[in-house]
Amino acid sequence: CLSDDESWCLFVNKVLRRDETEEELDRVKDVGRHVVKNCKGLPLALSVVGSLLKQKERKISDWEKVKNSPFWKWDGIVDNDENKEILSTIALSYMNLPFSLKRCLTYCSMYPKDYPMYKEDLAWLWVAEGFITEKEALPEETEICTAHTYLDMLVGCSLVQFNRDLKLYKLHDIVHDFASSMRLNENANPSNLSLTARTSPSQARSLCITNSHESLVDGTQINQHTKLRTLVLRGDLCRTYPLASILLNLKWLRVLDLSDNFHLQVLPETLGDLVLLKYLNLRFTGITTLPESISRLRSLEMLNLSGTRIEMLPKGTSKLRALRHLPLGDEYSFPICMPENIGKLTVLQTLNNFVVGSDTSKSNGCSIKELNHMNNLEGLLCIHHIERVHNRVEAKDAGLHKKAKLHELRLHCGPTSLHQSNSSFTERIEGIFEELHPPKGLKTLEVSYYAGTWFPSWISSLSCLQRVSIKNCNFLKELPMLTCLPKLETLVISNMKSLEVWPQAEPMPQLNSLEVYDCPKLRVLPAGFPKLESLQIHRMGSLEEWTQIETMPFLRSVEIVYCPKLRSLLGGLRLTQLHELKLKDLPELDSMSLTSLDIIRELELHQLPKFDVQEHGFLHMLKTVTALKGLDLNGFPGLAMESQMAEEALENMMHLERLFLTDCPNLAAPVADLLQHHHLPRLQHVQICSRNSSDRIIYPSLVSLQLEIESKDGLSGFRNLGSRVDRLIIRLNDEVDSVPKWIQRLQNLYALEIHESPKLTHLPEWLGEFSQLQRLELVRLPELRSLPDGMRSLTQLQSLSIARVSGLTHLPEWLGELSQLRSLKLEDLPLLRSLPDKMQPLLYLRSLRINKCIGLRHLPEWLGRLTNLADLELRFLPGLRSLPEGLGRLCSLRLVRLEVMAELTSLPNGMRDLPQLQLQIEDCTELLQRNSDVIERRIA
Secondary structure, three states, X not given: OOOHHHHHHHHHHHHOOOOOOHHHHHHHHHHHHHHHHHHOOOHHHHHHHHHHHHOOOOOHHHHHHHHXXXXXXXXXXXXXXXXXXXHHHHHHHHHOOOHHHHHHHHHHHHOOOOOOEOHHHHHHHHHHHOOOOOOOOOOOOOHHHHHHHHHHHHHHOOOOEEEOOOOEEEOOHHHHHHHHHHOOOOEOOOOOOOOOOOOOOOOOOEEEXXXXXXXXXXXXXXXXXXXXXXXXXXXXXXXXXXXXXXXXXXXXXXXXXXXXXXXXXXXXXHHHHOOOOOEEEOOOOOOOOOOHHHHXXXXXXXXXXXXXXXXXXXXXXXXXXXXXXXXXXXOOOOOOOOOOOHHHOOOOOEOOEEEOOXXXXXXXXXXXXXXXXXXXXXXXXXXEOHHHOOOHXXXXXXXXXXXXXXXXXXXXXXXXXXXXXXXXXXXXXXXXXXXXXXXXXXXXXXXXXXXXXOOOHHHHHOOOOOEEEEEOOOOOOEOOOOOOOOOOOEEEEEOOOOOOEOOOOOOOOOOOEEEEEOOOOOOOOOOOOOOOOEEEEEOOOXXXXXXXXXXXXXXXXXXXXXXXXXXXXXXXXXXXXXXXXXXXXXXXXXXXXXXXXXXXXXXXXXXXXXXXXOOOOHHHHHOOOOOOOEEEEEOOOOOOOOHHHHHHHHHHOOOOOEEEEEOOHHHHHHHHHHHOOOOOOOOOEEEEEOOOOHHHOOOOOOOEEEEEEOOHHHHOOOOOOOOOOOEEEEEEOOOOOOOOHHHHXXXXXXXXXXXXXXXXXXXXXXXXXXXXXXEEEEEOOOOOOXXXXXXXXXXXXXXXXXXXXXXXXXXXXXXXXXXXXXXXXXXXXXXXXXXXXXXXXOOOOOEEEEEOOOOOOOOOHHHHHOOOOOEEEEEOOOOOOOOOHHHHHOOOOOEEEEEOOOOOOOOOHHHHHOOXXXXXXXXXXHHHHHOHHHHHHHEO
């Protein structure tokens, strides 16, 4: 409990409105003190009643009503005295809520305690349940906007908790208890659905079943709760009980939430019988198609298909005239075509993906003209395959300029449009884009795979644009004039193979972030960005210099990577606000003035062979750096620092968390010595790859360490290495033939990587003592012949990678005992002939990659029992002739990559019917020729 003073401070903090001072509470201060006393130092009670009084006038009479409320003696659901005080304040606040807010709050108790809730989900559930109707919506707000306001009000009352970092909402456990009691028997009990349960099936209105309930639920009892209006099924319950039987008799459903059921792949035709359904959430399920019966759901307002691999929508989708929100797939996964007459959904507000035409014989898709009357669309709209639009007239009929509520528009052609270089195609696509005039209020524009040579003229009229992204426009030689966009804050230019000219007549006054990638012909970048804070330049093959960086005084982050001709950054980085500087792979850079690094936090300099760091005063500047958190120097073999200078620098780096020195042998020695004598309280990650001094690092606070050890003498310097180290990467050079004994003491290791150790002949048995180890990598160990039996004790291991271990001839059967393994990678093991035949299957394995194992002739049948396997990669296996038939029954498979397997002739029979499977096949000639009918349909 809080003290009296602490209680008063918390109470006042909750009561005060914006710009209000404590003195303004003087009239009601005595009453407030009495209210605080009633809360008995309980933070939740103080927060709730303080939030309630925040809404009251500063009148003694209003505050007296709260002080004298009978709810201070309320004893509804009390299990101890402490909860009684808190529940009293919750009841007091609850009774002051409008009726609609009461219903919204108590509805949240349907979820288990501590369950995360999201604003958009809650808003739609409240609307679908009828808690907020069009008549009850706040003035000039939609029902959804009103729901958002209601949620903010409940947060303001401290009845709902909001996590700003994670953007999620929760009910405090005691608020949850109170809300549940207010709903009486309306929440069905997931752990007791039988007719004798406390909640009568005829009274239950809501049922939520999550993974935590799954083992307790009898799915056969769900359909006896015939008056359910909300059913939330998350987890794998649908794998055990057919969805059709679960939904039987649930004719009153308004809300059906099946999200996160990854194994749910088929919906029953009886879904169309739920004619009152308003909200259907299929987000992150495994479905690829919907039943035609869904067209009977004439009340449906929200159909959430985001995060699915939906291929086609039913033909009758256009009959869902009440549908307002239709999130489809995501940025990279969307339907192959749209249903005919989708333009009849004129009240639709959300349609994130729209696909023009079709590339399948099953459907002709629809024309972009279908968008003409969909003028209620808001938020994001991404139009795919614009190259399928026939002409300018058709593009104009889309009427994009009429969709005033759109804030973000993405115009994408297919990647193959860049292969059509004839002038008639270019002229047609330029005309089409010219007619796709966005609404004037647009804030974000993205154009991708546009095959035109000039940009549409309408961009100059979009004065509200805040973000512009132009990507993969290979024939565009000149950027449009962007200085006419006064509000532009973010600009991304990426993969523009022909871009040579960037015109800029005037400054861009509001530009905050600039990213330029892969523009090999662009030689000059403009200046004139007075408010720029973030700059990223990657892979600019012709860029030679940039002379006006000093005109951007507010730069906080600069990242320049692989610009092979960049010689100088003239004018210098005289940047008083610079927090992050990353310069990597700039082989010609020899001139740059670093005048100040006083407030730098992240500094990375990689492979700058012509840049003389000492000549430019870099080392002296390090002595004044006090805010540095990360220092990463790579490729400075001649860089040296006197011990005194290094000591002065380290003494100031009290915030340093990460120190990486690679190929800096003359710098590593004094730094490694000094680390033994100077305590840097926040230093956790050290990587020193040096042949002379890495053995001298002794630092008790480390949690991450990467070392390169050259000789046996280098193994003795780690006796005092702190036990907190949880990630270790070591390289053992020519003289070292065994793993250092001191590693055995690092019992907190969760990740161990042993790389490039040419003389290492065996691994120690004590490797199995690392009870917390989750990731193990063995790479380039040519003399290693086998794995130690002690490894079978690594029961927490989740990831195992064995690569370029050329002497390894077999894998042990005890690998099957690593029951928590999620990822297994076997690469470049030329002597490996087979995998163990009798090994028990790894039931949690999700990723299996076998590459360049040229001696491998067959795969064991237990691969077909890996029921959670989602990602299978088989590459460069020239002797492999077949795949286990069981792979064709793995409904969990999402992606199979097959590459360079000349002897492989067929796929498992069932693989053609796996609904979510995506195939990537390359250089498997026999397989492609013999199975073209299947592969053409399934290949990505």
